[in-house]
Amino acid sequence: MNKTVVKTMEMLKLFIDRERLTLQEMVELLQMPKTSVYRMAQSLVKLGFLQKTDDYYQLGLAFLSFGMLVAERLDLRKIALPVMERLKEDTKEAVNLVIRDGNEAIYIEKVDTSEPVRVYTKVGRRAPLYAGACPRVLLTFMDRDEQQRYIDNVKMVKIAKNTIVRRDTLRAIIEQDRKRQYTVSYSELEDYSAAVAVPIFNHEGNVVAGLSIAGPEHRFSPEAVQRMVPMLQQAAWQISEQLGFPRKG
Template sequence: MNKTVVKTMEMLRLFVEHERLTLQQMVSLLQMPKTSVYRMAQSLLEMGFLQKIGDHYQLGLAFLSFGMLVAERLDLRQVALPVMRRIKEETKEAVNLVIRDGDEAIYIEKVETSEPVRVYTKVGRRAPLYAGACPRVLLTFMENEEQKRYIDHIELVAIAKNTIVDRQTLRNTIEQDRKRQYTVSYSELEDYSAAVAVPIFNYEGKVVAGLSIAGPEPRFSQEAVEHMVPILQRAAFEISKQLGFSRKG
């Protein structure tokens, strides 16, 4: 690797742990000649990667622009869509992506099945977090206190013949699903429909989306679900990694 680039990165990494540093502090931390550190610092100042206030250096505004670009370009739909298309080819079923919006889930992307018998779902559809595998995966992996508040206060309304409308049943279902790391539903949002879903996590380890396979109930036997779950889990982890998630800790 280019030594100048490596040394420059070492200098910038100092500011991960230190908000502000003097030139002498950088020299001590880097164990480099003062003239070399000064030249690198001046170059980074001119490019906007560092700024100087008095005798102290700190990260410059250029990083703000880069950070915003990274965030914009890591659009969840953009990251997920190629993976969703691959799931559809592998399972021949529809694939949905949902995020939370208050007390609801909203479908933000879908890949339709090519099968003649299908479950109709459109982008923009909303559903309560307690109903259906994909919305409920957001509730299942929500932080405990927030999850408890939601369950205690939400009105559970029947949407289809198997919608969960009992709080204790909902708690038990969530506990089971959290242990096995996926959710399944049959006729909760629409009669004779089924779905299996897994969570997608961000760099903080927080659930930010649900990824599901959905279709008519007859195609979602226990054997079929057991085949779909590892496919979904691998896909969700791939998307999560691109959002900065790591299994560490």
């Protein structure tokens, strides 16, 4: 393993049992040169993983953000899975759950259909936010300024036969989908596959995930999609409510 990373972890672990430490105390505990310990500590302060008050170092607020994200994502999977299983039974199609990770969507849970013809998606799969219904639902309901920056700067690459590669087309589709509150895709991530997706909200009203039904194109006619959307929205509301989002109406 990388020695610098290992030493950094050793420094951070000192604070598991100690609320705060001076530079000299860290030097004695780590058995490292004072200059090395100082450089590491200052780097961690700049990154927000440590904070310094007077002569003492303690854990920084960056850990609070990471901890909240990990807890939220673990809770999300636990809450979503039984709802996803019921949705699969109702629709007979695969159900996927994605979250945003930087400029990508990552699939964190799935329930496969029992149909012989299906679309396979692995947990851990990544996709750009502009491609496919489930990743794009995260982009569609993103903060407007952040959304604009993403669209202006992302390199749009053709992945399958219908992948959107024009920024003006992407903007138009996002506006349409934001109004109707769901996204649909045909052959954007894989040829002959289709998906319809809706957002999942947390207690602050922010979109934290996308929920989708996916399968072969021939089973996703406009009529079929219209039948699926209410079931998908109901499932997403059930998950959102358990995350603390107040239901309207």
